[in-house]
Every structure is written in structure tokens, then in C-alpha cells.
Amino acid sequence: MYALVSLILIISLSMLIVRVGTVALTMTGLSEEVASFQSLSAYSGAGFTTEEAEVTTAYPARRMVVKTLIRLGSVGLVTSIATLILSFTDPTTRLRRLVILLAAALVLAALSRSRTFNELLTPLIRRTLDRTATFELRDYVGLLNLDREYCVADFEVDADSWLANERLADLELRSTEGIDVLGIRREDGTYLGAPSGEHEVTPGDTVIAYGQRERLEELADRPASDTDAHQDAKAAHRRLLALERRLDPERQPVRPD
Known part of the structure; x- marks a missing residue:
């Protein structure tokens, strides 16, 4: 016993x-x-x-x-x-x-x-x-809503991807789809943190992005020939923004990429 x-x-x-x-x-x-x-x-x-x-x-x-x-x-x-x-x-x-x-x-x-x-x-x-931390301590899971519909994901860009050989400014992911590109890891190991709109996504790159889980999954698999997917994503983002504005009338518009 x-x-x-x-x-x-x-x-x-x-x-x-x-x-x-x-x-x-x-x-x-x-x-x-x-x-x-x-x-x-x-x-x-x-x-x-x-x-x-x-x-x-x-x-x-x-x-x-x-x-x-x-x-x-x-x-x-x-x-x-x-x-x-x-x-x-x-x-x-x-x-x-x-x-x-x-x-x-x-x-x-x-x-x-x-x-x-x-x-x-x-x-x-x-x-x-x-006493020992050199950065501000945060619960990033709660801060970024990672326990809900949002997540941070990384995916490799294929040659036939919708993202391939495009500048971030031209893709307009943040302003039209609500997706933030946090970083790009080149095939040679080079890492671009917080890339600007002038940076180009090339085949073999790994893109690290933040956004709604469903939207990121669709973007990772979106082929270059599927132009309708981008329009559908833009429409879905506009609906989300309209809902958020109803909940928060003081909400500021999203800055361009």
C-alpha cells in the first residue's frame, strides 16, 4: 500500500x-x-x-x-x-x-x-x-489568437505557385487578403525578416506568413493559373473587414502593402 x-x-x-x-x-x-x-x-x-x-x-x-x-x-x-x-x-x-x-x-x-x-x-x-529576460514577455498564443482561427505557417513556393516570381507589393496579400508575410527564407538559407513590398518571391523560397488558417492553407496550394482564388480571397477579406467595422466603428483601414 x-x-x-x-x-x-x-x-x-x-x-x-x-x-x-x-x-x-x-x-x-x-x-x-x-x-x-x-x-x-x-x-x-x-x-x-x-x-x-x-x-x-x-x-x-x-x-x-x-x-x-x-x-x-x-x-x-x-x-x-x-x-x-x-x-x-x-x-x-x-x-x-x-x-x-x-x-x-x-x-x-x-x-x-x-x-x-x-x-x-x-x-x-x-x-x-x-529579472533575466532580455525581451518583453508576452503570451503570443493569446496575443496573436493562435489558439483560434489565426496561425503562423510556413510553406515552400513551387515554380507553378501563384506567389512565384511576384513582388509582395504586386501580390497585395496584406491589404486585399489579410495575410502578413513575416519572413522569406531563400533556398540558399538567406533569411529576409519583415520583407518589404519590393522583395520578390521566387521558386524554392519558404514563406512565413500570419493570417487565418483557412486562408493560409488555400494560399499555400494556390496554382498560378487560378486567378479566381485571389478574387474569392479578396471578397472574403472584405466581408471580414465589414464585420469588424460593425463591431468596431473606429477601426482604421489597413495600410497598403
């Missing part, structure tokens, strides 16, 4: 620590999905060497969180707790301690899944991260 209780407490405490790490990494701009995976990877010491892991450790604030998770996973904290539980041999207090441990395990499990706990925890984590 004691072994079972120790296992429950170990799992619950691990879940709580990983959840705290996830909240901290999310606040540095990572999506919750990536933050959760990297938090679990660091805590467990699994050592997944992925591109996401390189991004996670690219900033001081994120490195601090990852180092803390690695230390907590390696110092034997969980093992020490398990040993303490298994050392309860006094029969006069065994039942009382068993009840306390079960209650603690249930509380830890509940906290690891509680949104209210996350909301209370976030300000504390923010104050800690502010």
Missing part, C-alpha cells in the same frame, strides 16, 4: 512541476504545445535534440526555466519523497500518515490541472522571469 501511495505522490508532484515549467515557457512566447513537450523533456532528462529544443534555449529566460527543470529532475527530489514514505514503519501513526499522503497526492494532481492555479501562478513566474 505504501508503494502505491508513493507512486501516486511521485506522479502528482511530477505533473505539478512540469505544469509550472509549461506556464513559465509559455510566458516567454512558446506555444503551449511546444512548452509542454519541452518542459516534460527537460524534467525527465529525455534529451530530445530537436529544432524546438534549440529555440527553447535561445533566450536567457527560457534557459533559466529549462535549467531549473533539469535540476529538479536530477537531484533526486522525487526519490527522496518516495524513500520518506516507505520509511513509515510506526504502526501507531501509519494510518494517519497514509491519509495525509493520499490527500497531498490528490491536491497536487488537482493543482497540476487547475486553470485557476495557473492564473495565480503566472504573476509570480512573470516577476521571476523579468
